[in-house]
Amino acid sequence: MDRIFTDQLGTWKRSLYCGEPRADAVGRELILVGWTQRRRDHGGLIFVDLRDRSGLVQVVFNPEVDAAAHEKARHIRSEDVIAVRGVLARRPPETVNPDLATGEVELLVHEVRLLNASEVPPFPVEDESDATENMRLKYRYLDLRRPRSLAPLVLRSRLTKLIRDYFDSHGFIEVETPVLTKSTPEGARDYLVPSRMYHGKFYALPQSPQLFKQILMVGGLDRYFQIVRCFRDEDLRADRQPEFTQLDVEMSFIQPDDIIDVIEGMMVLLFKELKGIDMPRPFPRLSWAEARARYGNDKPDLRFGLELKDFSACFAKSQIKVFANVLAAGGIVKGIAVPGGASLSRKELDDMTSFATNYGAKGMAWIKLADGEWQSPIAKFFTDVEREEIVRITGAKSGDLILFIADNDKVVHDSLSNLRLLLGEKLDLIDRNRYSLVWIVDFPLLEFDPAEKRYVAVHHPFTSPLDEDLALLEGEPLKVRSKAYDLALNGMEVGGGSVRIHQVDLQRRILELLGIRREEAEAKFGFLLEALSYGAPPHGGIAFGIDRLAMIFSGAQSLRDVIAFPKSQKAVCMLTEAPTPVDPRQLRELGIKTTGD
RNA sequence: GGGGUCGUAGUUCAGCUGGUUAGAACGCCGGCCUGUCACGCCGGAGGUCGCGAGUUCGAGUCUCGUCGGCCCCGCCA
Numbered sequence: 119m120d121r122i123f124t125d126q127l128g129t130w131k132r133s134l135y136c137g138e139p140r141a142d143a144v145g146r147e148l149i150l151v152g153w154t155q156r157r158r159d160h161g162g163l164i165f166v167d168l169r170d171r172s173g174l175v176q177v178v179f180n181p182e183v184d185a186a187a188h189e190k191a192r193h194i195r196s197e198d199v200i201a202v203r204g205v206l207a208r209r210p211p212e213t214v215n216p217d218l219a220t221g222e223v224e225l226l227v228h229e230v231r232l233l234n235a236s237e238v239p240p241f242p243v244e245d246e247s248d249a250t251e252n253m254r255l256k257y258r259y260l261d262l263r264r265p266r267s268l269a270p271l272v273l274r275s276r277l278t279k280l281i282r283d284y285f286d287s288h289g290f291i292e293v294e295t296p297v298l299t300k301s302t303p304e305g306a307r308d309y310l311v312p313s314r315m316y317h318g319k320f321y322a323l324p325q326s327p328q329l330f331k332q333i334l335m336v337g338g339l340d341r342y343f344q345i346v347r348c349f350r351d352e353d354l355r356a357d358r359q360p361e362f363t364q365l366d367v368e369m370s371f372i373q374p375d376d377i378i379d380v381i382e383g384m385m386v387l388l389f390k391e392l393k394g395i396d397m398p399r400p401f402p403r404l405s406w407a408e409a410r411a412r413y414g415n416d417k418p419d420l421r422f423g424l425e426l427k428d429f430s431a432c433f434a435k436s437q438i439k440v441f442a443n444v445l446a447a448g449g450i451v452k453g454i455a456v457p458g459g460a461s462l463s464r465k466e467l468d469d470m471t472s473f474a475t476n477y478g479a480k481g482m483a484w485i486k487l488a489d490g491e492w493q494s495p496i497a498k499f500f501t502d503v504e505r506e507e508i509v510r511i512t513g514a515k516s517g518d519l520i521l522f523i524a525d526n527d528k529v530v531h532d533s534l535s536n537l538r539l540l541l542g543e544k545l546d547l548i549d550r551n552r553y554s555l556v557w558i559v560d561f562p563l564l565e566f567d568p569a570e571k572r573y574v575a576v577h578h579p580f581t582s583p584l585d586e587d588l589a590l591l592e593g594e595p596l597k598v599r600s601k602a603y604d605l606a607l608n609g610m611e612v613g614g615g616s617v618r619i620h621q622v623d624l625q626r627r628i629l630e631l632l633g634i635r636r637e638e639a640e641a642k643f644g645f646l647l648e649a650l651s652y653g654a655p656p657h658g659g660i661a662f663g664i665d666r667l668a669m670i671f672s673g674a675q676s677l678r679d680v681i682a683f684p685k686s687q688k689a690v691c692m693l694t695e696a697p698t699p700v701d702p703r704q705l706r707e708l709g710i711k712t713t714g715d
Numbered sequence: 716g717g718g719g720u721c722g723u724a725g726u727u728c729a730g731c732u733g734g735u736u737a738g739a740a741c742g743c744c745g746g747c748c749u750g751u752c753a754c755g756c757c758g759g760a761g762g763u764c765g766c767g768a769g770u771u772c773g774a775g776u777c778u779c780g781u782c783g784g785c786c787c788c789g790c791c792a
Contacts, residue, residue, distance in 0.1 A: 162749035176752065196742090213750050221752090238743060241726055246753085248727060252784050305792035325792085352791040476718080476788055578792040632792095676785095687785065 121193065123232035127151075130201055130231070137173020141222050144208045150175065150225060151201040151233075153263060155243065157194050164191045168202070168225075169243075171268060175220040176209075177202050179227050187230045197236035197243060197260070203229045251678070255692035258683060270672040270680045273392065277668055278345055280391055281365055284384050290341040290367070295330035297323060297347070302642050303634065304579055306350035309360075317709025323349035326661055328578065329646050331368040332618055335657035336649045343367045345664060354687045356676050357610060357666060361685075365667075367615070368659030374601050374617055377660050378557060381605065381613065385555065392671050397555065401605075405560040414452075414535025416561070419609030420554040422547035424538045426452050426531075429522065432507040437499040440481065444524040451524040452534055453483075455512035456541055459519025460486040460493075466544075473540060474523060477533035483522040487514055539609065553670075556606050560584070563600040564631065572633040577602040579632055580625070580646075581616040582658070595631055601658065612667055615660025622650040 133148040152170040164179040179191035183204075194200060204227040215221035240257055241249035245266045254261040261267045282292065301308045301322035308322035324330075326348050334342045344366045351360060369377060382399050389397040402420070409418050412425045429451045433441040441451050456462075462470075471482040485494040485508075492500065500508070514520055521537060523530045542548050563583050564573040575581060577600060583591065587598040601617035619625045625647060629639045639647070668680035678684035686692055705712070 156752075158751050158754050160749055160751065160754075161747065163751075164749095165751055165754085167752070174752095178750085180749075182749085210750070213752085215752060218752080238725070242742070244753090250727080250784080253726075255784095303792090306790085328792090350791060353789085355791090356786070358791070473787095478788090575792050581792090686783090688783080690783095692784090 121195070121235040123198070123235045125201075125231035125233055127201055127231065127233060130203065135172035136168050136170045136175045137219055139175050139206055139220050139223050139225070141208060143206050144223060146206050147203065148206050148225060149201060149203050150177065152199070153236075153243070154194050154196055154198045154200060156196065157191075159192065164188060164194075166191065166194060166200075168200070169263070171263075171265070173219055173265070175223070175225065176215070176218075177204065177225040177227050179230070183226050184228045187227050190230050190232060191227070193232065195236065195238070197239050197263075198232065199234040199236070201231040201233055202227045251676075252692070255678070255684065255686070258693055262682070267679075270668060270674050271682060273672045274664075274668040274680050277388065277392065277671060278664065280388060281345065281384065281664075284387055285341075285343040285367070288341070288380065288383075290343040291339055292344055293334060293339065293342055294344065295324070295327040295346065299324050299330075300642075302329070303638070304575065304632075306352050309349045309351050312708040312710055314708055325350050326364060327366050328580065328661075329643070331366055331659060332580065332646065332654075332657065333649050335368055335370045336652065336654045338370075338655075340370045341368075342659075354685065354689060357669070359665065359677055359681060359685055360689050362677075363664040365613075365662035365664050366659070367661070368657060370655040370657040372617070372656070372658055374559070374603055374658065377615060377617075377658055378603060381660060381662075385605075388667070388671070389553070393553075395553065397553070401555045401557055403557040403559055406558055406562065406599075407560065409556075409558050410531055414531040414538065416558050416604060417606035417609055417611045418535075418554075418556060418558075419539065419542065419548070419606075420556055421549055421552050421608065422542045424454050424456065424541055424547070426454060426534050426538070427511050428452050429508065429511060432504055432511065433524075436504065437501070438483070438496055440483075441522075441524050444526075449524060449526045450530050451522055452530050453512075453520055453522040454534060454538055454541070455514040456519040456521065456545070457514075458517055458545070459541075460488055460517050462519060470521070470537060470540065474533040474537055477536055478529040479523050479525055479533040482533075482537075483524070485520045485522075487516050487518045487520070489516050550673075554606070554608050558604045558606060559602075560599045561602040561604070562596065563587075563598040563602075564595050566596065570633075573631055575628075575632060576600065577614065577616050579628060579634075580618045582619045582624075583628075591627065591631070603660070605660075605662075607667075607670055610666055610670065611663070612670070613660050613662040615658065617656070617658030620650060620654040620656050622647055622654075625650055 130149050132151050134150065136150055136152045139148065150168055152168045155167040155169040155174060158165040162181065166177050166179070167174050168177050179188040181188040202225060204225040206223050207226050209222060209224050239260055241247055241253050243260050243263050245264050254267070298311060298321040301310065301320065306325050308325065311321040311323065313319045313321060327344060327346055331342055346364055346366050347361055348364045349361050354360065382401055386397050386399060389395040404418070406416055409416050414426050430445060433451050434445055436442045444451065467484055474482045483496055485492050485497065508520065512520055523533050561576050563576060563581060565576055567574045573595060582601045584599045584601055590598045603615060604611055605613040619628060626639065629643070665677050665680055669677055672680060674680055683691060683693055690696070
């Protein structure tokens with residue numbers, strides 16, 4: 119039978135949040151409102167734990183204090199919304215609850231108003247509850263009543279407040295750019311919005327406000343920032359949502375160092391205010407080439423070692439066919455020396471091998487070093503010279519393990535960088551209380567896409583080449599480095615940007631190099647090219663993943679924890695079940711027919 | 716598009732090599748209880764084992780397909 123509460127709040131005003139009453143308020147009459155976390159009915163006495171976002175307080179219904187209130191309290195159940203008026207009392211000494219911030223006091227209720235009955239919740243609304251994420255997201259409003267679930271959103275609120283104040287005090291202007299904008303080639307798949315006014319035409323949701331912020335620089339704003347939602351229609355990961363929030367920044371008349379300087383100031387402030395940590399400046403910098411050589415990727419986690427070592431020279435004449443063949447074909451052999459790794463079991467090594475195959479590796483060779491003896495399926499193929507070289511390169515000693523991957527450059531670095539992270543976790547080498555911040559600079563401007571058989575921009579097509587590499591554009595474009603920079607935090611890319619091209623002829627040359635035909639360039643980027651031709655200042659900027667920052671600062675394991683209503687891995691909103699079909703009339707208005715597959 | 720893993724009561728889970736009436740805890744409902752705070756005690760209800768085929772005398776268990784959650788590859792300028 120449905121329970122229906124009909125009491126009204128009336129003129130009652132909350133005196134304090136539930137988590138606030140302390141001994142100094144004893145004797146005061148208070149009005150408290152909130153949700154019933156738990157009712158303990160002793161027949162005579164009824165205790166109710168009243169909860170709101172600030173915490174819990176015990177309220178007591180005693181028939182000797184007020185018989186009517188006590189009678190009403192018999193009907194209270196979990197998650198009912200109630201308001202109580204009563205006198206705050208000091209608890210009897212033996213009943214003080216030291217685990218509760220409000221544990222020294224309790225409210226003796228004189229009157230209760232039952233404001234709204236709740237269905238039985240599908241999971242207990244308590245921090246200790248082990249509800250699955252599935253349930254938590256479907257009933258996010260229940261989940262958010264738990265302090266542990268709300269905390270990351272509170273932190274996120276402080277984070278964006280600090281960022282806004284920081285940029286405001288440094289002379290930046292926050293400008294909102296369109297959400298309904300233009301689809302552009304390159305980059306991620308666009309979310310499209312059909313136009314009702316122009317059947318067959320579409321807006322795109324922005325992947326980032328990139329072009330608008332550059333136009334703002336041409337407009338003379340000089341310093342712009344925005345905390346802005348961006349959209350990319352690609353598959354999800356633990357650290358990737360289809361809609362996400364970016365801190366977008368752009369400045370005029372600057373060099374990369376100027377952006378880096380502003381951002382370091384921001385990061386130092388955030389670490390100080392949110393974590394109480396004095397982050398030393400300047401942050402370390404690695405060239406893209408060095409990061410890749412030593413860590414295998416462009417977002418290294420510097421909190422632990424296990425650096426990659428290159429054995430290509432050492433194995434040029436190896437008897438190990440795989441190594442020799444790979445090297446002859448222009449590939450490389452690299453590896454990781456794992457201190458103490460000889461204790462890993464055969465099964466663990468097999469698991470690591472199959473892990474490496476995720477990244478294209480065809481196998482993983484290994485050696486366990488034990489008291490001068492080398493244990494390895496391929497031990498007998500190593501010459502004495504090779505053994506000496508391996509020891510010299512790695513500094514490995516007895517008890518250590520050495521892993522090798524032989525393949526092309528991409529596969530070797532992809533698999534080893536992920537093996538490195540796996541080992542860092544597995545061997546517990548990562549100090550969770552430390553933070554690794556590192557700038558990656560001197561990215562290549564272009565890479566060759568074998569699938570599309572053309573050059574593509576590593577950052578984006580508006581990134582400026584390094585001045586000293588301009589001459590290489592015609593002959594050896596892959597050797598051209600760019601004025602791009604990424605900031606990696608704990609092995610995650612949290613920010614990336616560049617100084618842009620501000621001269622229209624250079625911009626046209628780059629678009630040409632990317633294989634974008636002149637007419638297409640005009641159609642897609644004409645407004646930018648035109649803007650550049652009217653006195654665009656040198657400018658550059660950066661974009662930061664606010665969700666990822668919030669995730670790291672709050673210690674969350676998933677981006678979903680720092681987003682109020684995140685999407686599932688299949689890009690579905692678990693709460694609203696979006697996306698859903700629409701009324702055929704809506705489609706007709708938009709001039710859209712679906713194919714039905 | 717691909718790989719892995721999970722799906723059993725409202726919830727979190729157990730259920731060995733296929734076997735007869737599918738369990739536990741918490742929650743829920745009823746009763747008792749004036750110092751509990753994970754209250755306690757007594758009693759009770761609650762299941763399309765995600766869905767669909769198949770194998771079998773017999774399927775929660777095995778096979779195939781499918782749907783969904785999560786992790787990963789591809790993808791993400």
